[in-house]
Amino acid sequence: MAAAFGPEYAAADPVIRPSQFADFQANAALPLAKRLGRKPRDIATAIAGQLQVEDICREVEISGPGFLNLTLRDDWIGLQADRQLADARLGVPTPTPQRIPIDYSAPNVAKEMHVGHLRTTVVGDSLARTLGHLGHTVIRQNHIGDWGTPFGMLIEHLLEVGEDSADAALLATDPNAFYQAAREKFDGGGDFADRARLRVVSLQGGDADTLTIWTDLVDLSKGYFNRIYAQLGVTLTDADLMGESRYNDVLADICDELEAKGLAVVSEGALCVFLEGFTGREGKPVPLIIRKSDGGYGYGTTDLATIKYRAQQLHADRIAYVIGSPQHLHLQMVFTTARLAGWLGGTEPIHVQIGNVLGSDGKILRTRSGAPVRLGALLDEAVERASAVVDTARPELDPAVRAEIAQAVGIGAVKYADLSVAHDTEYTFDFDRMLALSGNTGPYLQYAAARIRSILRRAAEQGVAAEPGTAILIDEKAERALGLGLLGFGATVEEVGELLEPHRLCAYLFRLAQTFTAFYDACPVLKAEDPQVRASRLQLCALTLAVLVQGLDLLGVTSPEQM
């Protein structure tokens, strides 16, 4: 650019995009023409005249009003693929590192996790893996619901049944049943309800005995969360728990500060933040209530304390809130208040909205009786269904191996279904579709990887495995398409890290697996006549496998050795 138009154009963006007519097109001529007051086609010609890309491009063609169509050289694609295969990062860049707290999963103590929690857990975990792989400092923040008025009745109920009772054990196996039992006693009124109310006061006042029982209650629930996390293979541990209770001590200060700054005002006895642009029906301003008229604090107050902590204590560059779409308005109000309070500095909070998971009736997924779906049972069913398929398809395998495959496929299918749809859109939970071996599914990609593993295994058995460092030769059209597809991996992962959209990685891997199938149909690998061609194709297989496995790993989906 500098050579064509002068040094002030040295940093001009070449605006390179994938093209329908060539491999890529450079669209820089159009914006530059405006800036320079010249015809775009002349600009394109001037750029083309200065391009020194003989070793990269086979063809540079000016088309249309001034696009530059770029067609890569086959040997350059081969060379890049060689480098990618030799690179442990498979071409994934390391952008400027950021500190990124991720708020995800966040189930509630003594409540069943529902499919909504499942989806934020799966999407959040994939973002944590991907951002970590890109070199960012990821700080997992499991903002569990472990505080508030229901804890009075939950603690009293636990005290009555005893910590070691079968009733208490329900917390780890069927938390809703425990909750219901406490609720029924509470709704019965009388003595129990009175004690429960007093207990809330003791809890908020930091009474030592109350805190001990509260800790037991939370610990029993952790057992439940951790069992689900283990079943899912997500990376959350107890060290990532940063629940609502952790902010209890600063809530009063948060209110005082916002009041002093003139952001919060008392309205009908409650301390509220009113924000410009946040109006409900009839143009009435919606308040963010931070202290109720009875003096209690709420979910919003805690979220304000949380965002301040993340911005100022965790020094976040970005904060990813992986939370259901219905909480969008709430979070926007929290973000805006934090900004107005001057807490954010350079921190950028982002709501990664999670769409609802629906049942076949188009409503939020529930069991036939209308109860919320038991997540553990749902995951067990996924594995059972996968197991039925594996047992029929591969009866010759050792039962332990079959069980391992079924686990990977069943869980992988559920997770991939959550990830492959844009995170903010709703989708219908459908076992048959997510477990299908065709289409954009987890099992399809796992199968593609397993098939390549088997090709490489057979090559080794036949003593024809490619020597490490064997060059990839691009000759056939299908080889070229695969090589080009593989080179897009790094940019895709980088984009997922910027946009926080894992479905883009799913779409990339799905396309790659299809491109591989087309290659495998068109180009014999083990049966290739020329040993050099065979070795080169085996290298293409190895690189495809590495990209698929790494890509699935960033999604949190395991790839079984065989299927």
Ligand code: ARG
């Ligand atoms: N526990 C909440 C729920 O189950 C989600 C919390 C999300 N995180 C937050 N910072 N508000 O809906």
